[in-house]
Amino acid sequence: MLLVKWAIGGAVLGAIAAIMTGTSIGSGIVFGGIVGVILRKWIARKLWM
Numbered sequence: 108m109l110l111v112k113w114a115i116g117g118a119v120l121g122a123i124a125a126i127m128t129g130t131s132i133g134s135g136i137v138f139g140g141i142v143g144v145i146l147r148k149w150i151a152r153k154l155w156m
Contacts, residue, residue: 110147117143 121139125132 110144113143113147114140115143117141117146 118136118140121135121137121142122132123135124139125135
């Protein structure tokens, strides 16, 4: 469930970044969602190890 929240948060930030830079919003959402999941996994690994 937490992973979904990170993916949604990343997608929202990706959409905002896409609007600001004038790139495709769809690609921004996908990219942001992927980055959100990667960040979540990386942070979890750093904190728990």
